[in-house]
Every structure is written in C-alpha cells, then in structure tokens.
Amino acid sequence: MSDIPSDLKYVASHEWIRDEGDGVVTIGITDHAQDLLGDVVFVELPEVGAEFATGDDLGVVESVKAASDVYAPLSGEVIAINEELEDAPELVNSDPYGDGWFVQIRLSDESETDDLLDADGYAELCEAES
Amino acid sequence: MGQQTALYQKHLQMNAKLVDFGGWDMPINYGSQVEEHHKVRTDVGMFDVSHMTVVDVTGADAKEYLRYLLANDVIRLKERGKALYSGMLNETGGVVDDLIVYLMTDPDVAGEWFRVVVNCGTREKDLRWMADHTAGFDNVALTERPELAMVAIQGPNALARVISVVSESRGKLIENLKPFQGLESEGWFFARTGYTGEDGLEVMVPEEYVADFWQALADAGVAPCGLGARDTLRLEAGMNLYGSDMDEKISPLSANMGWTIAWEPADRDFVGRQALENQRSAGVKQKLVGLVLESRGVLRSHQKVMINGEEAGEITSGTFSPTLGCSIAMARVSAEIADTCHVDMRGKLVEVKVVKPSFVRNGAKVFS
Numbered sequence: 136m137s138d139i140p141s142d143l144k145y146v147a148s149h150e151w152i153r154d155e156g157d158g159v160v161t162i163g164i165t166d167h168a169q170d171l172l173g174d175v176v177f178v179e180l181p182e183v184g185a186e187f188a189t190g191d192d193l194g195v196v197e198s199v200k201a202a203s204d205v206y207a208p209l210s211g212e213v214i215a216i217n218e219e220l221e222d223a224p225e226l227v228n229s230d231p232y233g234d235g236w237f238v239q240i241r242l243s244d245e246s247e248t249d250d251l252l253d254a255d256g257y258a259e260l261c262e263a264e265s
Numbered sequence: 266m267g268q269q270t271a272l273y274q275k276h277l278q279m280n281a282k283l284v285d286f287g288g289w290d291m292p293i294n295y296g297s298q299v300e301e302h303h304k305v306r307t308d309v310g311m312f313d314v315s316h317m318t319v320v321d322v323t324g325a326d327a328k329e330y331l332r333y334l335l336a337n338d339v340i341r342l343k344e345r346g347k348a349l350y351s352g353m354l355n356e357t358g359g360v361v362d363d364l365i366v367y368l369m370t371d372p373d374v375a376g377e378w379f380r381v382v383v384n385c386g387t388r389e390k391d392l393r394w395m396a397d398h399t400a401g402f403d404n405v406a407l408t409e410r411p412e413l414a415m416v417a418i419q420g421p422n423a424l425a426r427v428i429s430v431v432s433e434s435r436g437k438l439i440e441n442l443k444p445f446q447g448l449e450s451e452g453w454f455f456a457r458t459g460y461t462g463e464d465g466l467e468v469m470v471p472e473e474y475v476a477d478f479w480q481a482l483a484d485a486g487v488a489p490c491g492l493g494a495r496d497t498l499r500l501e502a503g504m505n506l507y508g509s510d511m512d513e514k515i516s517p518l519s520a521n522m523g524w525t526i527a528w529e530p531a532d533r534d535f536v537g538r539q540a541l542e543n544q545r546s547a548g549v550k551q552k553l554v555g556l557v558l559e560s561r562g563v564l565r566s567h568q569k570v571m572i573n574g575e576e577a578g579e580i581t582s583g584t585f586s587p588t589l590g591c592s593i594a595m596a597r598v599s600a601e602i603a604d605t606c607h608v609d610m611r612g613k614l615v616e617v618k619v620v621k622p623s624f625v626r627n628g629a630k631v632f633s
Binding site for chain 2: 173174176177179195197199200201202225228
C-alpha cells in the first residue's frame with residue numbers, strides 16, 4: 136500500500152497539493168504515481184512566472200518506463216520550481232512528498248481547492264484503479 | 266495469475282514487483298531498476314530466466330537438421346560446449362526467433378547432440394516450427410527441458426561470486442570456461458553467456474535446487490535484478506529483443522544480424538536462404554542503427570525517425586541508459602542515413618546522433 140499523508144490534498148491525476156497559506160500551494164506527484172512510473176530519469180518543469188489553468192500540462196516526468204504529463208491541479212502562477220530535480224530526478228522516487236516536490240503556485244481562484252480530494256478519497260480512488 | 270518459476274517464492278520474499286511476461290509472473294524490479302542496472306555494470310547481479318525455453322536436439326541427424334533449420338551454421342562449433350547465436354528464419358527470410366545453440370559433446374562424435382535456448386514468448390510457435398522441420402530427417406529427437414530452472418549471473422564479479430557458492434569441482438569447471446562456452450557438471454549446466462554485455466554465466470539447474478542456489482548467491486552479495494534492468498542492459502549492449510527489434514516480417518539483414526548468417530558453404534541449404542540471397546542481390550533498403558540523444562528526454566519505441574523532414578524509419582527499442590546518463594535507442598531506418606537525424610519525440614523534433622547499435626561493453630562506452 137502506498138503512502139498517502141493525511142495533511143495533503145489530491146487530484147485524480149495523482150498530484151498532491153500542500154496548502155502553504157497566503158494562497159500559495161506546493162505541488163508534486165504521489166507515492167502511488169512514482170511507484171507506477173518506476174525510476175524517474177528526467178523532470179521537465181515550467182518557468183517561474185508561467186500561468187496555468189486547472190488541467191493544463193504543467194510538465195513532463197520521464198521514467199525508465201514511460202513519459203507522463205503532469206497536470207496543473209489548480210489555476211495560478213508558478214512562483215518557484217524545484218531546481219534540484221534537474222540533477223537529481225530520483226528524489227521524486229525517494230521522497231515524493233518532500234524533496235521531490237515540483238512547483239509552487241500562487242492560486243488565482245482559491246475556491247477551486249474545494250474540489251480537491253482528501254487522503255481517504257484519494258486512497259479509495261487508488262484502490263479502485265488497482 | 267500466470268505461470269510461476271521455481272523461484273517465485275524467493276521473488277516474493279525479496280520484494281519483487283511482479284508483472285506478466287509472456288504468461289509468466291516475473292520480477293520487473295526489486296525496488297530500483299536503475300540501481301540493479303548499475304550493480305550489474307560495476308559488480309554482479311542475478312536474473313531469473315527460468316521462463317526461457319530449453320530444447321535438447323539429439324539423434325544421428327541432429328547436426329544436419331540444425332544446419333537446415335538455422336541461418337548460422339553449427340558446423341562452426343569446433344569444441345565441446347561452444348555456443349552459437351543464430352536466427353531461425355522462415356521461407357521469406359523473416360525471423361521466427363533468435364536463439365543460442367550449444368554443442369553438448371565433442372564435435373563429430375557418435376551421439377553428438379545440441380541444446381537450444383529460445384524465447385519464452387515464442388515457445389509454442391518455435392516448438393511447432395522445429396517439429397515441422399524435422400520432416401526429411403530420419404533420426405532427430407526434440408526434448409523440451411521444463412524441469413531446468415535458469416539463473417543468469419552477470420557482471421565483472423559474476424564468475425568469482427558463483428565459484429564462491431558451488432562445489433570445488435564445479436568451481437574448477439567455471440574457472441576453465443571460455444567466453445561463449447557452456448559445460449555440464451553433475452546435472453548442472455554452466456554457460457559463459459548472457460544478455461547484458463558483461464562477463465557472466467547462465468546456469469541451468471534442476472528446479473528443486475534453484476531456490477537454495479539463488480539464496481546462496483544473494484547471501485554472497487549478488488543483487489537480484491528484474492526484467493527492467495535486463496532490458497536497459499541488453500539495449501546498452503546493442504543486443505536485439507525479439508518482437509521489438511525484429512520479427513517474422515523482418516530480414517536479419519535489416520536487423521543487424523547479417524553477421525549471424527553463414528553464407529558459406531554456398532551449397533548448404535537452410536530455411537530462408539533463397540529469400541536472403543534475393544534480398545542481398547537486390548540491395549538491402551533498411552538497416553538497424555543506434556541513436557543517441559545527448560539532450561534531455563527519452564527515446565521510446567515507435568517514435569518516427571526523420572531525415573530532412575521526411576519520415577525515414579522508426580525506433581524499435583528506446584530507453585534511458587543508466588550507464589551513459591542519456592537516452593539511447595535502436596531504430597530501423599533507410600540504409601542511406603547520415604551521422605545525425607531527427608526523432609519526432611511527442612510532437613517535437615530533436616536531433617540525435619547515429620551510431621552502430623552498440624553502446625556499452627564491459628562497463629564502458631563503445632561509440633565515439
């Protein structure tokens with residue numbers, strides 16, 4: 136069973152969202168997602184300042200197995216990216232909820248967070264997919 | 266639930282992630298495919314390859330039968346245990362399967378016989394094909410050996426590590442094995458062959474002993490490795506994968522297997538010979554090359570290869586090379602390809618270098 140921290144929110148496309156306060160969230164991919172992908176070898180992230188609407192392609196994760204799009208779980212502007220991933224993409228596998236984070240976004244519409252899944256909801260979804 | 270090898274319980278104990286592979290439940294990795302890959306390049310790893318099909322070919326006509334069945338010529342096997350890589354072709358020159366054949370006795374003696382190892386995914390087709398082509402040979406017997414489990418131990422320290430866990434007499438036999446030679450010792454078969462581009466052994470063991478052998482190797486520090494690492498290792502070594510890099514519609518001449526065709530003696534008839542001769546005189550239009558992507562991204566099978574904006578072939582196998590730190594691929598392309606071309610990678614054209622399809626041997630990069 137994969138690790139699904141209860142203090143985070145989730146979307147069905149296997150990204151997690153951490154509320155940092157002041158309308159800022161951190162985004163990454165879940166333990167379940169990294170496990171499905173296998174060893175991650177490249178991560179392509181957007182530029183700081185780029186704006187995204189919910190569902191837009193935010194980046195690409197390439198693993199030994201496949202290339203996989205990462206979708207913006209919420210609308211907003213990128214204010215930071217995890218530059219460590221350029222040289223150490225394996226952080227996505229070893230610490231998906233910590234050092235393997237992808238981007239920070241300043242939300243343009245905080246009400247969108249009402250649609251996110253909590254840990255139980257995401258666990259059920261993973262269960263249903265397996 | 267698929268078929269299980271005699272090592273299935275060991276795989277579960279060692280936290281393997283299992284996938285379906287040709288109807289078998291096989292380990293894809295035991296945690297990290299990339300770490301397993303590095304372990305084989307720098308030390309030693311082991312693979313359960315018990316799903317592969319072993320067929321013994323015996324009888325007074327065994328040699329003449331194989332000389333007809335295979336594009337390579339078993340007459341080249343001049344010493345007990347020597348191994349030969351060959352394609353088994355159909356009448357149109359396509360590849361039914363690729364295989365290894367070992368001479369199990371001294372050459373040219375009464376009772377001379379051979380052992381053939383073919384792919385698991387093609388087992389039924391191959392057995393039927395082999396049986397059908399015994400017609401015309403009075404004395405050939407084909408015996409499948411499903412009771413033999415097989416473990417591949419690969420890497421610079423493979424031989425030493427296996428010697429440390431087997432009996433003294435078996436150790437002596439391993440010490441004296443030449444590359445591409447396999448010999449029997451008290452019911453076990455040790456072959457200095459593999460699918461990784463490293464030194465190593467493929468060991469056939471009666472299945473009741475294989476779990477203890479596997480455990481002894483693990484206790485001696487040999488890392489269990491899955492099919493994931495097996496694929497990145499073989500691709501770095503430039504070794505073909507049946508079904509991806511060639512199949513029944515592809516000529517060995519377009520699959521970097523020209524070296525496995527024994528044209529001489531010219532009067533040896535083998536299945537597919539006429540078709541290959543016709544292809545050779547007409548000129549071969551496509552060849553298998555290696556591609557190297559020096560920028561970021563991973564080449565994947567079926568991506569299109571482009572020359573001057575025109576489609577000129579496609580990738581047959583692509584991956585990230587853990588040893589080189591960049592992506593590599595094999596591609597079947599127009600024979601006129603230059604030393605660079607482009608690949609359509611998810612809608613984006615990226616430039617790649619064209620090299621011979623061999624990237625890493627004995628831990629080191631081989632192309633320039």
